[in-house]
Amino acid sequence: xxxxxxxxxxASTTYVGNEALREMMPVFSNxxxxxxxxxxxxRDAVNLVDIARDRIAKAIGAKASEIYFTSGGTEANNLAIKxxxxxxxxxxxxxxxxxxxxxxxxxxxxxxxxxxxxxTYLKVDSHGLIxxxxxxxxxxxxxxxxxxxxxxxxxxxxxxxxxxAETAKEREIIFHTDAVQAVGSISYNVNAMxxxxxxxxxxxxxxxxxxGCLYVRDGVKIQSVIAGGKQERGVRGGTQNVxxxxxxGKAIEVAVRDMSVNNxxxxxxxxxxxxxxxxxxxxxxxxGHPAQRxxxxxxxSFDCVNAEAVLTMLDMQGIAVSVGSACExxxxxxxxxxxxxxxxxxxxxGTIRFSFGKSNTKEEIDYLIETLxxxxxxxxxxxxxxxxxxxxx
Ligand SMILES: *Cc1c(COP(=O)(O)O)cnc(C)c1O
Numbered sequence: 001x002x003x004x005x006x007x008x009x010x011a012s013t014t015y016v017g018n019e020a021l022r023e024m025m026p027v028f029s030n031x032x033x034x035x036x037x038x039x040x041x042x043r044d045a046v047n048l049v050d051i052a053r054d055r056i057a058k059a060i061g062a063k064a065s066e067i068y069f070t071s072g073g074t075e076a077n078n079l080a081i082k083x084x085x086x087x088x089x090x091x092x093x094x095x096x097x098x099x100x101x102x103x104x105x106x107x108x109x110x111x112x113x114x115x116x117x118x119x120t121y122l123k124v125d126s127h128g129l130i131x132x133x134x135x136x137x138x139x140x141x142x143x144x145x146x147x148x149x150x151x152x153x154x155x156x157x158x159x160x161x162x163x164x165a166e167t168a169k170e171r172e173i174i175f176h177t178d179a180v181q182a183v184g185s186i187s188y189n190v191n192a193m194x195x196x197x198x199x200x201x202x203x204x205x206x207x208x209x210x211x212g213c214l215y216v217r218d219g220v221k222i223q224s225v226i227a228g229g230k231q232e233r234g235v236r237g238g239t240q241n242v243x244x245x246x247x248x249g250k251a252i253e254v255a256v257r258d259m260s261v262n263n264x265x266x267x268x269x270x271x272x273x274x275x276x277x278x279x280x281x282x283x284x285x286x287x288g289h290p291a292q293r294x295x296x297x298x299x300x301s302f303d304c305v306n307a308e309a310v311l312t313m314l315d316m317q318g319i320a321v322s323v324g325s326a327c328e329x330x331x332x333x334x335x336x337x338x339x340x341x342x343x344x345x346x347x348x349x350g351t352i353r354f355s356f357g358k359s360n361t362k363e364e365i366d367y368l369i370e371t372l373x374x375x376x377x378x379x380x381x382x383x384x385x386x387x388x389x390x391x392x393x
Contacts, residue, residue: 052249073201155288156297165194207251
């Protein structure tokens with residue numbers, strides 16, 4: 001048996017693309033000045049940071065002055081939720097978000113609740129969509145912030161961004177979106193889309209880890225959430241990670257440039273996977289919205305198997321996938337997202353996320369399906385649940 005390694009976990013992280021890598025590598029040792037320094041070493045560094053800032057702004061239709069570098073998506077979400085809430089507290093103390101947000105949004109909201117803010121966590125339907133009437137119903141005169149992710153990282157569902165943004169705008173409520181999964185798959189123009197703040201992470205779009213940014217529309221008040229220096233115009237203290245920022249800037253430029261080619265490629269792979277999967281294995285259910293979704297993320301519930309066992313057995317054959325969300329593995333509870341879309345416990349615990357990237361091939365899908373068939377069969381054969389269900393049939 002040849003020793004293969006196949007990666008179907010692109011929603012957890014991606015490799016660093018060649019073009020980004022090539023630009024960032026020399027920076028580590030050659031352009032090592034502190035961007036805040038006033039001498040030429042500092043100026044060289046700040047020039048590179050500014051080029052990256054311009055590229056990121058251009059990629060989402062923003063101005064360079066609206067981009068604040070952070071250590072990634074988690075920090076960008078924390079900065080957005082807490083920084084916008086505290087800076088606008090004089091206008092009200094109510095925040096609306098959804099119950100399927102990334103933990104960095106949900107936990108930031110829970111922290112705010114301990115400090116006098118009121119948070120509404122909108123429910124979602126079985127496809128993972130929030131209900132628009134429900135959103136309207138919960139808005140009140142104290143609502144200062146609506147934060148809804150563009151696309152979900154576990155099930156891939158894309159929300160009705162336009163309607164949410166328009167509603168927020170009409171009422172002068174700040175609209176933030178966690179765009180970490182969606183950037184590179186859907187095109188953004190923050191002005192046309194009415195987005196006031198948006199979180200992006202580099203390592204989900206073939207850039208280096210540990211860097212990301214928050215876009216905040218000029219004129220929207222935000223305050224720093226960590227004590228420190230005056231970097232990033234006082235909004236995010238701490239010396240910028242110059243090589244990572246350079247890689248991030250290139251990665252987002254490449255992601256936008258190649259978006260339609262990559263989307264087409266990934267859609268083909270995904271459709272081939274779904275076809276082969278449903279033809280080869282019985283009692284599988286695909287989660288998320290059937291049409292309004294990212295192509296790269298396919299969440300599959302296998303009846304009467306333990307997803308962690310599947311993951312381990314696939315891993316032994318060199319195939320990488322994830323169960324629920326990687327951020328939450330280690331806990332035995334099924335993910336909050338799967339619960340909120342109404343999956344029962346058995347299906348939730350049998351759910352695997354396959355996430356495809358621009359380098360995956362049909363041939364890798366064939367290998368995946370051939371590996372998966374006997375694994376599911378074996379696990380179902382020893383499943384007490386399966387035996388019980390068979391008897392009842
Ligand atoms: C990965 C992810 C994050 C966190 O980004 P990091 O850069 O890993 O901190 C936030 N939101 C979503 C939707 C994600 O998928």
